[in-house]
Amino acid sequence: MRASSTSPTFFIIGYPKCATTSLHAYLEKRPQALGSTPKETQFFGRNGKCWHANNTLEPWGCGVEETANYIQNMMFRDDTVASGLTQAAFESTTDYSWGDPMGPAVMATGIRRELPWLKLIPSLREPISHEISGRVHTMEMLKKRPAWFRPGPADECLMQLEQGNATMYDCVRDLIKDKEGYIEAMAVWLATWPTEQFMIIQFENLTADASHTAVLNDVMRFVDIDPSKGPQELPQANSRKGDVNPEGWRMKKAEFMELLSYAQPLSERIAAMLERHGFYKADDWLAAWRASWKSNLDSCEATGICNVVLT
Secondary structure, X not given: OOOOOOOOOEEEEEOXXXXXXXXXXXXXXXXXXXXXXXXXXXXXXXXXXXXXXXXXXXXXXXXHHXXXXXXXXXXXXXXXXXXXXXXXXXXOOOHHHHOOOOOHHHHHHHHHHHOOOOEEEEEEOOHHHHHHHHHHHHHHHHHHOOOOOOOOOOHHHHHHHHOOOOOHHHHHHHHHHOOHHHHHHHHHHHHHOOHHHEOOEEHHHHHOOOXXXXXXXXXXXXXXXXXXXXXXXXXXXXXXXXXXOOOOEEEEHHHHHHHHHHHHHHHHXXXXXXXXXXXXXXXXXXXXXXXXXXXXXXXXXXXXXXXXXXX
């Protein structure tokens, strides 16, 4: 991809169910930002014909027509030029974090080849809440069945849950147990791109009343947007937190403890990785996640049933 300027300026690359839609909606209301249409262009994944899996001589190279459409119609090149290049164009395809459909190594390397100046914003969330939130989203897709949606093997449990024949624990247990991809994908991105081109944010700090303003201001300064211009509140775009079981998911204490036995070591490895790269102190990163675990354990009744509230 040839560019005469550093546009697009930044990507919000993930993760799904980590307030990326709210952050995108917030930033595109700033006069100095220009959000893509759609929010998730999927250009470097499904739509740009960039990856040629069966071509060993040239495995990467985006389609000419697709690139022109991306730059002109999705990223609004003419508007960026008309602004005197003062508007920061951005998009927020969360599948980029996972590397869908080609894997994080191909995705991270390919995007760096095309846009080496890009600034990258990943948002991470406490693993149990992250997985349950994702399952809730998939439950909605199972009801609506949009044309692009293809149910997977793990979605059979959600159908049973809808019929009262399974629990949320049943539907997330194996997914959380096998959630290594969460840290592996992030490790690949950090190994591929310069550290200074990342701003890694935590969902819990981004959405908490006491900290969200500071986080948003840090994000804007990172992408050279004036925090004083535009709205101050983060919109709850595409959020289901208060709509589905806001009082918590009923779960046996032993079940939650099992999920925690998978999520806690993973969380500690994530925190250690972020500390190793100089982003956060591990204990600082883990504070909100540990508070969530404690709160959910404190909710357990004498009967051994807990209300697992998502972050």
